[in-house]
Amino acid sequence: MKLHELTLYEARNGLDRGEFSSIELLESLLERVRSLDPDIGAYITVDIQGAQRAAREADNLIAAGERLPLLGIPMALKDLLCTRGIRTTCASRILENFVPQYDATVVSMLKKAGAVIIGKTNMDEFAMGSSTENSGFHITRNPWNHDCVPGGSSGGSAAAVSARMCTAALGTDTGGSIRQPASHCGVVGLKPTYGRVSRYGLVSYASSLDQIGPITRDVRDAAILLNVICGHDPLDSTSADIARPDFEGVMEKFERDGPSLKGVKAGIPREYLSVKGLHPQVEKAFANARKHLEDMGVEMVDISLPQTDYAVAAYYVIAPSEASSNLARFDGVRYGFRETEARDIIDMYKKTKSRGFGPEVQRRIITGTYALSAGYYDAYYGRATRVRSMISEDFSRAFEQCDIIISPVAPTPAFRIGENVDDPLTMYLTDIFTLSTNMAGLPGISVPCGFSSQGLPIGFQIMAPRFDEISLIRAGYALELSLSLEKRFPDI
């Protein structure tokens, strides 16, 4: 087996046993980046020298007997996680040359655990989008079919993992931005509970919805990464001071006793399966995975999430409202791009923002500003936050009847590049199955469950109550073992 094909877990064991070095593993991945990324476009910045330095250090530590969860593991980071000394662009012209002075808390945690940072991945500008077509630099192509999008907004991270141009990656999820690209690229994406992972050093899009999580080759790798990045951080006031279980412990138990989900109740929201535009092949892949769960002892329960019809509308008030406030900081004064040809300071703000931000970002800022403006606040933002609490209550009620909730991740497999770019509303509606968990702060995972007739991957979503990621990992891992998909990665 070639080194780039190894999962994080396999690489971890191989490195510790001295079968290969971190620098060899890194070079094997970098070779893929050199040959494939000119076409795929998963990366914005590749830090070859920094990665080589970190890999050599890791090799020295391993030789000296050091054992750390990510020691020598090459990882990619979505380009809105601040990395000290490596530019962090958010795929925006306005931050094209921004080099942070500090590491995001998750980045410090990865480094402390020994990770090697290969580079920063492409995304929709400021995480606003579902296809990575809104990047201010270039598009990213789906490794399974170069005419299709990888999903978004963490499309670069998902494509880099799928094309095996990194061993694992981090993404962020505000309305589905980890799970949907993971689904479209045939990899695993886990959005933790809001508050589980510190957001310090994550450039905010919609602060009450954003959450950082792993994008990996399989469920075990997601558990390993989650073990590293969870934890209370005093620098993020929304970070939860709550103990974390050993997420990898599930695997050991299943290996010992065989995968069983006996006694687990899974809710299927009846509103989700009647969503307009649900692709028959997505439905079929979902039904097949559901059957596998049933065979492992899961009891299916019919549940209702009555606010589903209002969720997208409420989300597209709340997220742009928060964005319009968060993005006001890019004013050309403290960091980032500044337009120097300006009459006065207001003119400077306007020219800086309009030349620095792409159209989708400007559209969302305007929508959010409108929703928050005098006379409209109660009708839009106020109403949306009430619907949000009703969505959250829907889930609480549902979880009285079941332990997990299952659904498709996206209504269709990856769509073609350019198909939805001029129709933002249609693009927004593709988030229907994922964004409610962000509204309620719940965790969710996307696990590959099959392929369309065109050979595009399809993901299966599992949701759980707050801080119950262990249920996602247990069910996700069991499903992965049971399905045993023959083809996990594209032939590239």
Next chain:
Amino acid sequence: MKITRKDVEYIAHLARLEVDDLLVDKFADQIGSILEYIDKLKDADVSGAQLMSGAALQSNVFREDKVLPSPGPGVTLADAPEREDDFYTVPRVVG
């Protein structure tokens, strides 16, 4: 909901944006159709529903009132597009 060119320009001004002239009409159409969709919120029965502005655990967050070392202007101003000594410089503010 009908959004006019003038609406877009006015809201853009509030947000300190200067939308490219070629984009204004397109934005008016797109934002109009987004708002029209969002208007379905009016049909939701929200009577008795609480406001929910965040998803964090509902508990107060305290920290010790302790002075920590500052990174200093050498770090905090390092990314400024324009500066003079330890100050940010900006175009004229008062006319």
